[in-house]
Amino acid sequence: MxxxxxxxxxxxxxxxxxxxxxxxxxxxxxxxxxxxxxxxxNAGDSVNYVHIVQQGWLTSLNVLANGGRQLLNFYxxxxxxxxxxxxxxxxxxxxxxLSASTLVSVQRDDFxxxxxxxxxxxxxxxxxxxxQDVIMQERICSMSRMDAKHxxxxxxxxxxxxxxxxxxxxxxxxxxxxTQYEIADSLGLTNVTxxxxxxxxxxxxxxxxxxQRIEFLNSVDLTxxxxxxDRYAQFSKRxxxxxxIATAA
Amino acid sequence: MxxxxxxxxxxxxxxxxxxxxxxxxxxxxxxxxxxxxxxxxNAGDSVNYVHIVQQGWLTSLNVLANGGRQLLNFYxxxxxxxxxxxxxxxxxxxxxxLSASTLVSVQRDDFxxxxxxxxxxxxxxxxxxxxQDVIMQERICSMSRMDAKHxxxxxxxxxxxxxxxxxxxxxxxxxxxxTQYEIADSLGLTNVTxxxxxxxxxxxxxxxxxxQRIEFLNSVDLTxxxxxxDRYAQFSKRxxxxxxIATAA
DNA sequence: CGAATTCTTGATAGCCCTCAAGATACGTGG
DNA sequence: CCACGTATCTTGAGGGCTATCAAGAATTCG
Numbered sequence: 258m259x260x261x262x263x264x265x266x267x268x269x270x271x272x273x274x275x276x277x278x279x280x281x282x283x284x285x286x287x288x289x290x291x292x293x294x295x296x297x298x299n300a301g302d303s304v305n306y307v308h309i310v311q312q313g314w315l316t317s318l319n320v321l322a323n324g325g326r327q328l329l330n331f332y333x334x335x336x337x338x339x340x341x342x343x344x345x346x347x348x349x350x351x352x353x354x355l356s357a358s359t360l361v362s363v364q365r366d367d368f369x370x371x372x373x374x375x376x377x378x379x380x381x382x383x384x385x386x387x388x389q390d391v392i393m394q395e396r397i398c399s400m401s402r403m404d405a406k407h408x409x410x411x412x413x414x415x416x417x418x419x420x421x422x423x424x425x426x427x428x429x430x431x432x433x434x435x436t437q438y439e440i441a442d443s444l445g446l447t448n449v450t451x452x453x454x455x456x457x458x459x460x461x462x463x464x465x466x467x468x469q470r471i472e473f474l475n476s477v478d479l480t481x482x483x484x485x486x487d488r489y490a491q492f493s494k495r496x497x498x499x500x501x502i503a504t505a506a
Numbered sequence: 507m508x509x510x511x512x513x514x515x516x517x518x519x520x521x522x523x524x525x526x527x528x529x530x531x532x533x534x535x536x537x538x539x540x541x542x543x544x545x546x547x548n549a550g551d552s553v554n555y556v557h558i559v560q561q562g563w564l565t566s567l568n569v570l571a572n573g574g575r576q577l578l579n580f581y582x583x584x585x586x587x588x589x590x591x592x593x594x595x596x597x598x599x600x601x602x603x604l605s606a607s608t609l610v611s612v613q614r615d616d617f618x619x620x621x622x623x624x625x626x627x628x629x630x631x632x633x634x635x636x637x638q639d640v641i642m643q644e645r646i647c648s649m650s651r652m653d654a655k656h657x658x659x660x661x662x663x664x665x666x667x668x669x670x671x672x673x674x675x676x677x678x679x680x681x682x683x684x685t686q687y688e689i690a691d692s693l694g695l696t697n698v699t700x701x702x703x704x705x706x707x708x709x710x711x712x713x714x715x716x717x718q719r720i721e722f723l724n725s726v727d728l729t730x731x732x733x734x735x736d737r738y739a740q741f742s743k744r745x746x747x748x749x750x751i752a753t754a755a
Numbered sequence: 756c757g758a759a760t761t762c763t764t765g766a767t768a769g770c771c772c773t774c775a776a777g778a779t780a781c782g783t784g785g
Numbered sequence: 786c787c788a789c790g791t792a793t794c795t796t797g798a799g800g801g802c803t804a805t806c807a808a809g810a811a812t813t814c815g
Contacts, residue, residue, distance in 0.1 A: 394590075
């Protein structure tokens, strides 16, 4: 039941740098496609799969008691979805496709089996989840004390950072498949406030904003404004250093 | 350089359930004590150690650009500190003792070495960090959309849950070595608001509150009020299930 | 070209912060 | 055991930020 593309993704450096290859061949991997807006799983579903993003943008989110939504994480190609709740019976959040997406899904038990066969792979996963945790902690800092403007700047820089690490280059132009409602739902704001802040950031000359695209005109000052720490870049840099050491050894 | 107490902690079920014991003997572990209010490390310090809490309460926190503080995590005996930034060069947050505390500190490289020798230990750590991540995500939900009253109820239930799992029993009385300033700094509120909400919760008959101690008079309704999910208890239950399976196999 | 979605802009209201003053609890030294 | 200073908590008044509501504009898509 080997899926060629899935195998390729699992073998790719970003995910399974050195898993025992013979185990991969015995794994049941399914490739699934989802339309824009489609739900991959709902909060409370059984945890049966770990997913690898091939194409598209997805988000994890929670529907709150008051009817509001909280967007939690964004997933782009090569991201792993589900590492943080491997131990859970039920998924803690919903996964929704923001754009047309393709996922490779690996059964949880198979995934754990692969992981156990490759300690260095498991260590890699530990570091990834650790990074996610640190980023969540820093998001809490930004959510709790910043005003709307600073929250939004922080959010945009975090997304930019994530995309930049993926593309291995720093781009001042960011594709952003999010409506203002969705940005608002990421930050505990309303779409009205997002609109007003975006306009203000444009007037101030920091960004240029059109639907689905943001140009950063002064990312240096924006970074200072919110004291943004680029954990994705630090992690990526550090990981490359580790790989070199491992290769040398 | 073996420290008997440290060895005991590392061997205890909660941390190193089955690490290769011969490695533990070669590890340099130091036991350090900290006074109330003392800083263990500051944000930005090099990551040199992983710490195991023996006694006391500690908190990780960030000092924000505007001078405010954000308390992030609380650590109680047998907790591990530092798992989530094993891959980082610098600590992302400050660690401060809330009460007189004792820590066993293991050098990061030694800790990683132990971990690599015991995949099941590493898997355990992966699950722990995953749990932390999930809890952080849910804290974001509570921070972004809840009003002050609901934030505080959520916060108290989360602390209660953590303590209950540690003590393996559900207690309606919670020792809480936090001032109202510190609760406020955990939630992005002010001490004034915390005071007012606490009084209101008392008037409504939900809790009885005195400095450093809270009695829950109706934790069922409080849990419903904020739709609280007890991830600590779920994790603990699930882990015991896994252990049984592992033993049977 | 028309309908639906998304975004903009303004007016109003509510929650929580800020500021302030007093009350209570705690620790220390006599 | 008491007195005093400090830290913590309580309570009230006023103001700012963002939610809510609403109406219209712009964009997208069939």
